[in-house]
Amino acid sequence: MKMLxxxxxxxxxxxxxxxxxxxxxxxxxxxxxxxxxxxxxPIKQKVAIISGGGSGHEPMHIGYVGRGMLTAACPGAIFTxxxxxxxxxxxxxxxxxxGVLYIIKNYAGDRMNFEIAIETLxxxxxxxxxxxxxxxxxxxxxxxxxxxxxxxIVEKIAGAAAEMGASLEECTRVACHxxxxxxxxxxxxxxxxIPALDRPSFHLGDDEIEIGIGIxxxxxxxxxxxxxVSYIVDQLCSALADDLGLRAGxxxxxxxxxxxxxxxxxxxxxxxxxxxxxAAHNIVIERSLVGNYMTSLDMAGCTITLMRLDDxxxxxxxxxxxxxxxxxxx
Amino acid sequence: MKMLxxxxxxxxxxxxxxxxxxxxxxxxxxxxxxxxxxxxxPIKQKVAIISGGGSGHEPMHIGYVGRGMLTAACPGAIFTxxxxxxxxxxxxxxxxxxGVLYIIKNYAGDRMNFEIAIETLxxxxxxxxxxxxxxxxxxxxxxxxxxxxxxxIVEKIAGAAAEMGASLEECTRVACHxxxxxxxxxxxxxxxxIPALDRPSFHLGDDEIEIGIGIxxxxxxxxxxxxxVSYIVDQLCSALADDLGLRAGxxxxxxxxxxxxxxxxxxxxxxxxxxxxxAAHNIVIERSLVGNYMTSLDMAGCTITLMRLDDxxxxxxxxxxxxxxxxxxx
Numbered sequence: 236m237k238m239l240x241x242x243x244x245x246x247x248x249x250x251x252x253x254x255x256x257x258x259x260x261x262x263x264x265x266x267x268x269x270x271x272x273x274x275x276x277p278i279k280q281k282v283a284i285i286s287g288g289g290s291g292h293e294p295m296h297i298g299y300v301g302r303g304m305l306t307a308a309c310p311g312a313i314f315t316x317x318x319x320x321x322x323x324x325x326x327x328x329x330x331x332x333x334g335v336l337y338i339i340k341n342y343a344g345d346r347m348n349f350e351i352a353i354e355t356l357x358x359x360x361x362x363x364x365x366x367x368x369x370x371x372x373x374x375x376x377x378x379x380x381x382x383x384x385x386x387x388i389v390e391k392i393a394g395a396a397a398e399m400g401a402s403l404e405e406c407t408r409v410a411c412h413x414x415x416x417x418x419x420x421x422x423x424x425x426x427x428x429i430p431a432l433d434r435p436s437f438h439l440g441d442d443e444i445e446i447g448i449g450i451x452x453x454x455x456x457x458x459x460x461x462x463x464v465s466y467i468v469d470q471l472c473s474a475l476a477d478d479l480g481l482r483a484g485x486x487x488x489x490x491x492x493x494x495x496x497x498x499x500x501x502x503x504x505x506x507x508x509x510x511x512x513x514a515a516h517n518i519v520i521e522r523s524l525v526g527n528y529m530t531s532l533d534m535a536g537c538t539i540t541l542m543r544l545d546d547x548x549x550x551x552x553x554x555x556x557x558x559x560x561x562x563x564x565x
Numbered sequence: 566m567k568m569l570x571x572x573x574x575x576x577x578x579x580x581x582x583x584x585x586x587x588x589x590x591x592x593x594x595x596x597x598x599x600x601x602x603x604x605x606x607p608i609k610q611k612v613a614i615i616s617g618g619g620s621g622h623e624p625m626h627i628g629y630v631g632r633g634m635l636t637a638a639c640p641g642a643i644f645t646x647x648x649x650x651x652x653x654x655x656x657x658x659x660x661x662x663x664g665v666l667y668i669i670k671n672y673a674g675d676r677m678n679f680e681i682a683i684e685t686l687x688x689x690x691x692x693x694x695x696x697x698x699x700x701x702x703x704x705x706x707x708x709x710x711x712x713x714x715x716x717x718i719v720e721k722i723a724g725a726a727a728e729m730g731a732s733l734e735e736c737t738r739v740a741c742h743x744x745x746x747x748x749x750x751x752x753x754x755x756x757x758x759i760p761a762l763d764r765p766s767f768h769l770g771d772d773e774i775e776i777g778i779g780i781x782x783x784x785x786x787x788x789x790x791x792x793x794v795s796y797i798v799d800q801l802c803s804a805l806a807d808d809l810g811l812r813a814g815x816x817x818x819x820x821x822x823x824x825x826x827x828x829x830x831x832x833x834x835x836x837x838x839x840x841x842x843x844a845a846h847n848i849v850i851e852r853s854l855v856g857n858y859m860t861s862l863d864m865a866g867c868t869i870t871l872m873r874l875d876d877x878x879x880x881x882x883x884x885x886x887x888x889x890x891x892x893x894x895x
Contacts, residue, residue, distance in 0.1 A: 239754065290830065503579075507579050536569070562892060565894070
């Protein structure tokens with residue numbers, strides 16, 4: 236596996252330096268422990284929205300720090316949860332006096348380390364709440380569902396609410412509401428390669444794909460032979476709509492997310508099939524995102540996220556945002 | 566080669582449908598011949614900025630249609646120039662009464678077909694000018710230099726000028742000025758696969774890279790073994806600065822562009838090395854872009870573009886833009 240890096244053990248550090256150099260007006264990068272924080276944080280009267288997780292999913296989360304989205308992000312090592320001290324350092328630097336909302340993807344390590352941070356903050360008297368993102372319908376046990384594409388949407392929605400001056404209670408409510416309206420599922424065409432291991436995380440045959448893949452290569456629902464994308468999207472959208480209980484007339488936001496090595500032209504082809512599927516089921520796509528928003532290193536494939544929209548979520552989604560990887564209105 | 570498509574011969578058409586469905590407020594997609602046009606075109610008193618080229622480089626050009634950038638784009642088949650009738654159809658639909666500026670990458674087919682369109686327009690009495698983008702320093706003969714990353718910058722600069730109401734003469738002047746201030750060079754870690762051929766366009770060994778690669782896999786300056794990215798960036802930036810005559814104190818815009826299969830974390834690592842190189846040479850990076858802006862299907866690697874900035878170019882670069890793939894201020 237060839238990569239544009241200096242060494243496997245400096246990737247995350249070098250990339251954070253690159254982020255800082257590329258977007259000095261938006262973010263600052265702090266070291267030992269590492270976190271990314273809005274250039275203008277802390278902001279006294281606004282709720283701090285903080286997320287984090289293993290690296291290797293860029294631009295998530297470090298690319299979503301800025302006005303209208305995350306106040307800070309804690310990047311762990313590749314595919315490794317951030318540590319409690321990272322989370323606490325970011326929180327102490329980012330928190331004003333309106334409290335802190337953690338957006339946590341539903342992985343055991345992430346949950347545990349954010350939970351340790353929460354216990355510490357409560358002892359310190361800092362108001363803190365959290366929302367667990369668990370949108371991946373591939374897992375049969377809904378308690379064990381992984382956090383995937385919905386994370387970006389929840390970060391945007393909560394960040395918009397905080398930017399508008401909503402209280403911690405209100406930010407938490409809309410974040411939980413947004414999370415409950417999202418479902419995701421993915422398909423892999425090839426595995427990813429963890430740099431330090433230098434071998435694919437699993438093996439797919441030359442004509443094989445895996446439906447329901449996790450963003451770290453966790454096993455999906457089943458393997459099958461490569462099919463036209465219209466068939467693949469039909470399976471994925473049906474699974475999402477069933478689980479979310481989407482009905483004719485429902486309004487949605489649709490995210491077609493590349494996993495890293497899949498081309499933008501393919502993502503637009505996949506989005507076209509999502510649009511066709513929705514049209515055939517009288518489901519309205521009111522907003523859309525097509526691109527690499529939450530990757531899995533160099534995995535080929537995509538995830539699809541559907542969110543049921545209402546006026547409140549739409550208004551928060553459309554609010555201005557200015558981060559390295561998502562920007563409009565500013 | 567596995568792809569998320571329906572069939573090799575419907576990729577471009579399906580992707581255009583996806584683009585249209587994903588961004589209905591920004592663009593319209595017209596058929597037979599195919600082109601992408603701003604949703605609000607033609608705009609009576611503004612110069613129409615039009616580009617085009619082979620597909621497979623997404624988001625270029627179709628993702629750059631919208632306010633403050635391209636008025637229309639003509640996507641050819643994969644790696645194939647758009648036809649004169651495509652270019653003329655787009656032009657007739659996009660042109661107001663202030664004339665038309667074509668932004669043409671320096672490839673024989675593109676130049677020939679845009680030239681045919683220009684001759685037709687002149688017979689029709691439609692004012693038309695053009696700028697040839699030839700920024701890739703890898704080719705030893707400067708007349709044969711390919712158009713690469715600078716194309717996006719020239720499209721942004723010319724589009725901003727047109728949006729502000731500049732005349733055709735003025736739009737052409739700033740586009741040519743921007744083009745002359747840009748140089749690019751790329752490195753490939755792996756080849757791309759043309760869908761209809763289903764085999765890599767060339768072969769690189771397991772530890773081999775190619776410096777100076779073209780965006781269609783054209784041969785570069787030389788092959789070498791994989792090195793740390795700091796060494797690679799040193800070679801690339803030195804070549805750019807030599808050719809552009811960059812001097813200590815010069816202000817620049819730096820674009821680190823992924824070729825398709827390279828991860829965002831690697832692009833930030835590469836940008837960090839560009840920033841270090843510039844700092845070591847007292848060259849100031851005032852603006853930056855890091856991401857997949859002009860791809861080469863699923864090629865792994867990146868291109869680096871440096872543009873010498875002045876106040877005029879900076880003002881046009883910073884002007885609001887609202888397209889599927891580049892957006893700020895709107």
